[in-house]
Amino acid sequence: MGAREPKLFWEDFRVGETVEFGSKHVTKEEILEFAREFDPQPFHLDEEAAKQSILGGLCASGWHSCAMLMRMMFDGYIHEAASMGAPGVDEVRWKKPVYVNDTLRARRTCLESRASRSRPEMGLTRFRTEMLNQKDEVVMTMEGWAMYGRRHPGAPAEA
Numbered sequence: 207m208g209a210r211e212p213k214l215f216w217e218d219f220r221v222g223e224t225v226e227f228g229s230k231h232v233t234k235e236e237i238l239e240f241a242r243e244f245d246p247q248p249f250h251l252d253e254e255a256a257k258q259s260i261l262g263g264l265c266a267s268g269w270h271s272c273a274m275l276m277r278m279m280f281d282g283y284i285h286e287a288a289s290m291g292a293p294g295v296d297e298v299r300w301k302k303p304v305y306v307n308d309t310l311r312a313r314r315t316c317l318e319s320r321a322s323r324s325r326p327e328m329g330l331t332r333f334r335t336e337m338l339n340q341k342d343e344v345v346m347t348m349e350g351w352a353m354y355g356r357r358h359p360g361a362p363a364e365a
Contacts, residue, residue: 212288216319216329216354223316227282230274230310232266237306240270265303271346272298275337278312288355290328295350302345309340317349326360328353 241250245267248255256264266274304310318332330351337346 212286212355214283214287214354215357216288216321216331217357218287219316219319219331219333219354221316221319224313225283226311226313228278228310228312230278232274232304232306232308232310234264234306237264237266237270240273241267245269261303263303263305265305268298268300268346271300271304271337272348274304274310275312275335275346275348278310278337279314279335282312283314288357290353290355292350292352293330295348296332297347297349299347300345301347302339302343304339304345308345310337310345312337321356322353327356329356330354 238251241247247267249259249261249265250256250267250270253264256262313336315334315336316331317334320330322328322330330353332349332351335348336344337348339345
């Protein structure tokens with residue numbers, strides 16, 4: 207990927223703003239492929255074992271859900287943002303299983319925002335991101351901080 211001029215900066219993520227993005231259809235093949243490589247528990251690998259489990263059917267690993275959400279976040283806004291990465295994720299919750307043929311989307315809410323005290327070119331933003339299925343059920347939540355370049359480094363932060 208070559209250099210590109212960002213369209214979104216720290217100042218563009220407003221506290222209280224909620225944005226929906228993404229669409230991901232989940233296939234049996236990708237659930238099996240991810241599970242074989244990274245989370246080979248029976249309810250992610252074997253349809254009969256999955257039917258007998260508490261989950262009731264073949265479903266994606268929670269870690270697979272995290273990876274799918276990351277891709278939706280990248281495609282939905284990070285690729286056009288002055289992203290500087292993230293210091294970590296504070297919380298991830300898997301609320302409902304993600305099953306074969308689910309269609310997922312995401313909803314991001316900006317919870318907090320502040321300019322960095324030590325790096326004037328950077329702002330930090332805390333998001334709550336929810337992943338929903340086609341029934342509008344929240345299947346996963348994630349909260350954490352992200353770091354973005356500032357459009358006007360060192361300018362006073364708006365209240």
